Amino acid sequence: MMTDKKKPAVKKTPDGKKKPTGTKRSKAKKLRLSKEPVFSGSSKSAAAADTYDGPADAVTETKPRSDEDILDSMSPLDRKLADPVLPELPRENRARLQLQSPTRLYFYWSIKHNPFKTLSKAFGGSTGSYSLVVKLVNRTRGTEEIYRVDPEGNWWFAADPDSEYRAEVGFYAPNRPYIRIIYSNSVSTPRRSPSRRTDYVPRFTVTADEFADVLEVSGYSRDAFEVALAGDDRDAADEITRATFDGLLGSMRFDLSHFDGDELRFVLLALASGFSLDEIKTQVSAGLYKKLFGSGVRVSPEQALAALQENFEVDTEEIFETEEVGPAVVGLSAINFPKRVRSRRVPTKLLNRISKLEPVSSAR
Amino acid sequence: MLRRLSCILPEVENMPVGYFSLILHAHLPFVRHPEFPEFLEEDWLYEAITEVYIPLIFIFERLYEADAKPRLAMNISPPLCEMLADNLLEKRYTRHLENLIDLARKEFERVKKEDPEFYDVVEMYVEMLEASLVLWNDKYNRNLVNAFRELQDKGVLEIITCGATHGFLPLISTKESRRAQVEVAVNNYRKHFGRNPRGIWLPECAYEEGIEDLLKDCGIEYFIADSHAILYGDPRPKYGVHAPVSCPNGVAVFARDIETSQQVWSAEVGYPGNEIYREFYRDVGWDLPLDYLKPHLHKDGSRRHLGLKYFRITGRDVEQNRKRPYKPAAATMRAAEDAGDFLSKRVGQAYDLRRAYGGHPPLVVSPYDAELYGHWWFEGPQFIDYLFRKIHFDQDKIRAVTPGDYLDSELPIQVQKPSASSWGEAGYYKVWLNEGNSWMYKYAHDAEKRMTALADHFHEPNEIEIRALNQCARELLLAQSSDWAFQIYQGTTVEYSSRRFRSHIHRFGLLADGLENYEVDEELLSEIEKRDNIFSEIDYRIYRSS
Numbered sequence: 001m002m003t004d005k006k007k008p009a010v011k012k013t014p015d016g017k018k019k020p021t022g023t024k025r026s027k028a029k030k031l032r033l034s035k036e037p038v039f040s041g042s043s044k045s046a047a048a049a050d051t052y053d054g055p056a057d058a059v060t061e062t063k064p065r066s067d068e069d070i071l072d073s074m075s076p077l078d079r080k081l082a083d084p085v086l087p088e089l090p091r092e093n094r095a096r097l098q099l100q101s102p103t104r105l106y107f108y109w110s111i112k113h114n115p116f117k118t119l120s121k122a123f124g125g126s127t128g129s130y131s132l133v134v135k136l137v138n139r140t141r142g143t144e145e146i147y148r149v150d151p152e153g154n155w156w157f158a159a160d161p162d163s164e165y166r167a168e169v170g171f172y173a174p175n176r177p178y179i180r181i182i183y184s185n186s187v188s189t190p191r192r193s194p195s196r197r198t199d200y201v202p203r204f205t206v207t208a209d210e211f212a213d214v215l216e217v218s219g220y221s222r223d224a225f226e227v228a229l230a231g232d233d234r235d236a237a238d239e240i241t242r243a244t245f246d247g248l249l250g251s252m253r254f255d256l257s258h259f260d261g262d263e264l265r266f267v268l269l270a271l272a273s274g275f276s277l278d279e280i281k282t283q284v285s286a287g288l289y290k291k292l293f294g295s296g297v298r299v300s301p302e303q304a305l306a307a308l309q310e311n312f313e314v315d316t317e318e319i320f321e322t323e324e325v326g327p328a329v330v331g332l333s334a335i336n337f338p339k340r341v342r343s344r345r346v347p348t349k350l351l352n353r354i355s356k357l358e359p360v361s362s363a364r
Numbered sequence: 365m366l367r368r369l370s371c372i373l374p375e376v377e378n379m380p381v382g383y384f385s386l387i388l389h390a391h392l393p394f395v396r397h398p399e400f401p402e403f404l405e406e407d408w409l410y411e412a413i414t415e416v417y418i419p420l421i422f423i424f425e426r427l428y429e430a431d432a433k434p435r436l437a438m439n440i441s442p443p444l445c446e447m448l449a450d451n452l453l454e455k456r457y458t459r460h461l462e463n464l465i466d467l468a469r470k471e472f473e474r475v476k477k478e479d480p481e482f483y484d485v486v487e488m489y490v491e492m493l494e495a496s497l498v499l500w501n502d503k504y505n506r507n508l509v510n511a512f513r514e515l516q517d518k519g520v521l522e523i524i525t526c527g528a529t530h531g532f533l534p535l536i537s538t539k540e541s542r543r544a545q546v547e548v549a550v551n552n553y554r555k556h557f558g559r560n561p562r563g564i565w566l567p568e569c570a571y572e573e574g575i576e577d578l579l580k581d582c583g584i585e586y587f588i589a590d591s592h593a594i595l596y597g598d599p600r601p602k603y604g605v606h607a608p609v610s611c612p613n614g615v616a617v618f619a620r621d622i623e624t625s626q627q628v629w630s631a632e633v634g635y636p637g638n639e640i641y642r643e644f645y646r647d648v649g650w651d652l653p654l655d656y657l658k659p660h661l662h663k664d665g666s667r668r669h670l671g672l673k674y675f676r677i678t679g680r681d682v683e684q685n686r687k688r689p690y691k692p693a694a695a696t697m698r699a700a701e702d703a704g705d706f707l708s709k710r711v712g713q714a715y716d717l718r719r720a721y722g723g724h725p726p727l728v729v730s731p732y733d734a735e736l737y738g739h740w741w742f743e744g745p746q747f748i749d750y751l752f753r754k755i756h757f758d759q760d761k762i763r764a765v766t767p768g769d770y771l772d773s774e775l776p777i778q779v780q781k782p783s784a785s786s787w788g789e790a791g792y793y794k795v796w797l798n799e800g801n802s803w804m805y806k807y808a809h810d811a812e813k814r815m816t817a818l819a820d821h822f823h824e825p826n827e828i829e830i831r832a833l834n835q836c837a838r839e840l841l842l843a844q845s846s847d848w849a850f851q852i853y854q855g856t857t858v859e860y861s862s863r864r865f866r867s868h869i870h871r872f873g874l875l876a877d878g879l880e881n882y883e884v885d886e887e888l889l890s891e892i893e894k895r896d897n898i899f900s901e902i903d904y905r906i907y908r909s910s
Contacts, residue, residue, distance in 0.1 A: 080874075084866040086866055087870070098793075099792070100798070101794055190792075195596065195600050197599040198600050201779075204602040204778040213720045214595075214602070214603070217604065217717055217720050218622060220595055220622075223595070336789055
């Protein structure tokens with residue numbers, strides 16, 4: 001779509017004030033395109049450049065349309081249509097959960113009747129410890145989280161990929177029964193990585209190596225590396241991955257069994273590549289981030305790399321490579337390019353020796 | 365004419381190394397303001413007609429006449445079809461083009477005497493715009509939908525549909541409203557193109573599980589999705605994005621190839637950033653003195669982009685005031701070179717992919733916004749012209765096909781459940797649902813529920829109620845356009861986009877209130893019908909609960 005064009009910005013004087021309206025630029029005797037350095041636009045390429053300020057009269061003689069001016073000249077019917085106001089929505093029970101990304105959900109709600117009155121009717125005077133809360137339920141992993149809220153509002157939740165969620169609004173009190181008032185639709189967060197499953201139809205079956213190639217030629221280099229790293233025996237790879245983590249965490253070891261092996265390997269790779277936990281916060285599930293960050297995990301790149309080398313025979317030179325091309329595109333479209341955030345390209349030569357990336361102990 | 369691809373089956377001789385499917389997505393939001401004599405945002409359509417649609421139609425016709433056998437898919441979205449077929453906008457566009465020609469001619473006389481370094485570029489504009497007017501008036505009879513339709517009938521284009529108003533399907537709350545986006549689009553396609561669409565460009569390539577069922581119900585065979593719809597689908601796709609997959613219900617999915625996307629679209633490494641090409645952001649509307657421009661501006665006298673741009677990009681880090689004059693002939697040569705480069709890279713890519721896929725011929729699917737070609741990248745239509753000529757005349761390794769052609773080949777297709785995705789920034793729904801535009805959804809969702817309640821309630825409505833119900837459907841559809849949330853996120857035309865969303869929700873509410881109280885204000889209804897006249901064929905009953 002091309003709906004576009006930022007208008008040239010209002011020209012400002014060096015002190016940051018707008019030039020006074022009505023100040024006209026003196027006319028040249030001849031009309032010429034302005035080539036004087038009157039512009040203060042960015043120096044980006046045409047494809048990505050912001051617009052420029054234009055000549056002085058572009059500002060001082062430009063009259064922005066004012067809503068008031070337009071409305072004043074209209075009939076009552078026209079005005080009714082031209083001054084659109086959003087309706088006050090009727091007080092109803094609403095609970096809508098929406099996917100924004102594999103790791104983020106949006107929830108809005110409202111409750112038709114005053115929930116505290118309803119609570120009082122049910123419990124008489126003993127409602128003091130109850131709070132109105134939103135509860136996000138991960139129905140895949142059986143986890144829940146709650147936050148105190150008002151009877152109407154919205155909330156952004158951090159989420160785990162590849163999980164089914166439902167949000168609720170209800171009353172919560174420690175050591176008392178939770179009382180649900182409304183609940184939302186279910187939302188499934190997608191995986192942020194390739195499927196682990198290969199097709200059972202022989203014509204379409206692919207090995208991990210072959211699929212890593214597919215991802216590589218499709219521009220999904222990071223996924224290619226991870227798929228190759230995991231190999232065909234995913235269970236063995238996951239086991240080794242967790243063992244690798246245990247080794248790194250030393251005395252801090254904790255239960256990682258319910259975290260996805262792909263994600264754990266991604267964290268290992270990221271740490272080995274020099275990223276901090278904070279830098280990959282948006283790249284990992286909220287649960288894993290909380291677990292690692294909350295536990296104060298400190299793993300140096302050298303430690304992570306050594307662990308990878310020991311368990312997966314990863315060659316150092318093959319991990320550290322160039323950044324992906326950025327997301328900027330010609331025009332105003334906001335097109336996705338894969339793994340643009342801090343990912344690193346794995347050279348093709350790595351894929352020629354992909355077998356080296358099988359877990360050392362996995363059967364071949 | 366739909367060509368079958370039986371010739372591409374592996375056992376047949378002269379098989380190319382790979383296939384290339386160019387898919388152009390032509391879409392603009394429905395912008396039509398009869399309540400004003402002129403309206404800034406209507407320029408979006410007028411500029412696109414001059415810079416994109418007429419040049420592309422002209423080039424496709426020339427390619428066809430030269431027997432270059434161009435073959436591509438093109439989505440012409442329902443709002444765009446409706447605007448291109450609208451009498452008011454047709455008259456206003458003619459006025460717009462004539463005004464631009466007047467300015468170009470005036471400029472031609474001026475630069476001859478005063479600015480000879482711009483002679484070439486202004487001469488180009490005069491010739492191009494005068495030719496456009498002749499084509500518009502005499503050849504296309506001011507109806508570009510018919511011109512596109514003829515190109516489909518000749519076998520150049522496979523025209524596909526889109527959401528009725530480009531509604532972002534995963535963020536629509538009811539099944540009935542999602543279905544309406546698809547069903548209204550298909551009905552509108554039939555109205556304009558006289559047949560059923562084979563494929564659909566899902567608005568913003570946004571997919572989530574279940575959408576394929578709506579498509580199948582409407583007879584759609586395939587949709588276009590982003591790369592990770594397939595790459596992250598289950599099970600693993602044997603041929604990645606270089607072959608379609610089939611949803612379990614039989615609807616096929618074609619996904620975007622990243623390499624071709626970056627080569628053309630990337631602001632950093634893409635062809636349009638070449639220093640020879642025309643600079644988009646310097647426009648005489650901001651360069652020439654206001655008094656001189658006044659006869660060519662709107663009555664409010666505000667400066668705006670007028671479409672005459674005299675400079676070339678010059679260099680990546682060159683400031684706007686240091687740009688050099690544009691040289692059309694050099695840019696044309698560059699477009700030819702880039703087309704050659706693009707094709708040679710496709711050949712190399714095809715060999716690489718074929719090797720990676722164990723001999724299976726790859727299909728490279730390259731979807732772009734159509735408006736990239738001509739509007740943002742002025743030389744884009746020339747690039748396409750050269751590309752198809754080179755594909756046909758200069759080599760036999762790559763063959764241009766459409767998704768429909770590929771399906772006709774009956775090559776075996778892997779069955780897969782695609783992953784939720786979109787082609788927007790970060791690959792999911794962030795662009796259309798974020799802190800800046802999330803406020804929109806509770807109003808849209810409320811209207812969606814209310815529309816179905818109204819459709820269910822009115823079993824035997826009178827004539828005015830039918831009109832009001834149909835107009836409610838139009839207002840809801842217009843409110844659902846993904847363009848409003850997109851522009852709010854992008855920070856461009858935020859006020860206009862926000863107002864448009866509020867307007868349609870407001871108008872929906874006024875009419876729905878009237879229906880619910882059995883008191884439809886006919887004067888109000890007529891005025892809203894006059895303004896938002898999209899989809900004359902609409903039938904509110906599509907919203908009835910299933």
